[in-house]
Amino acid sequence: MKRFAHAIAVTLLLGVAGQATARHSVHAAPPQHPPHDATPPPAADPRTATTCSPEHAAMGHCTPPATPTPPAPCSPGHAAMGHCTPAPAPAGCTPEHAAMGHCAPAAAMPREPVPPVTDVDRAAAFPVLAHAGMVHAPARYTRVTLHRLEGWEDDGQHGAAWDASASTGGDIHRLWLRGGGERAGGRTTASxxxxxxxxxxxxxxxxxxxMRHDIRPGEPRTRAALGVRGLAPYMFEVSATAYLGAGGLSAELEAEYDLRFTNRLVLQPSLELELDARNDPARGTGRGLSTAEAGLRLRYEVTRRFAPYVGVVHERAFGATARARETVGGHARETRVVAGVRIWF
Known part of the structure; x- marks a missing residue:
């Protein structure tokens, strides 16, 4: 009897030990990967499938469902290259979000629809011009200019000088009448x-x-004139004239420049040179550079047509011309302060 009870106790102990060993091997053994040629297990029935927690997934008891990857945002650069299509702009896209590229503002719709352009609209926008009703500049015009009318006082004697011109014609062809001269000591010295x-x-x-007709000094005489005048670079007004007649060949060179301080205040430097090809005792001129006159006049244009001025003029004679002036009691050099007016109409 004792022997039979001992056998039963040993059998129970061995059964309990075997169950503990099997339970430990199930939890401790690592999961076995199926061979490459093994048939995958059948999909779980959604009706009997349970939620796979992270703990069971870590122990290899189940496989968590795949999480869908959100699409990457479509930047303007990728959209321009055709790699993606940008999402439509959400409603209420502010200018700040549009400037950062987060959205695109919707096109502003006009409050009132624009009507289509009709033939009546085109005719009103481009009317047929009537040349008879247009005002054109006259083909011929006339202008009179008193370039200089000035006076001075030197050694108790009063003097005056003038230079004027009148022209008529068009922009291409014009006819000119010019004149000038000086008076000193109550008599005309040049004209x-x-x-x-x-x-x-x-x-x-x-x-x-x-043609040029000289009245003074000396006996009156007439000479032919040929020259060129115009506006040189840097806005210099220049003129060069050659004269040919009984007294031989002579020339006059003139240059002026208007330096504007304001719209009305103008400083005008000027230079005049006279040259002769031979001596002319009857007129008191010598060969070569006979006289040079430099002037500096400051005028104020009260209007464009009326401008009083003040200035200083220095005149010098050279060579035989200077000696001829000194012989009759004149001066080879002379500086005078002048005041005058410039008028045109």
């Missing part, structure tokens, strides 16, 4: 008048030809 015909040969440049 001349010219008749010229000019033609425009380039922009701002004319050539002219005509």
């Amino acid at each position: 001349h008048v010219e008749l010229q015909a000019s033609r425009a040969v380039a922009r701002w440049w004319d050539v002219f030809a005509g």
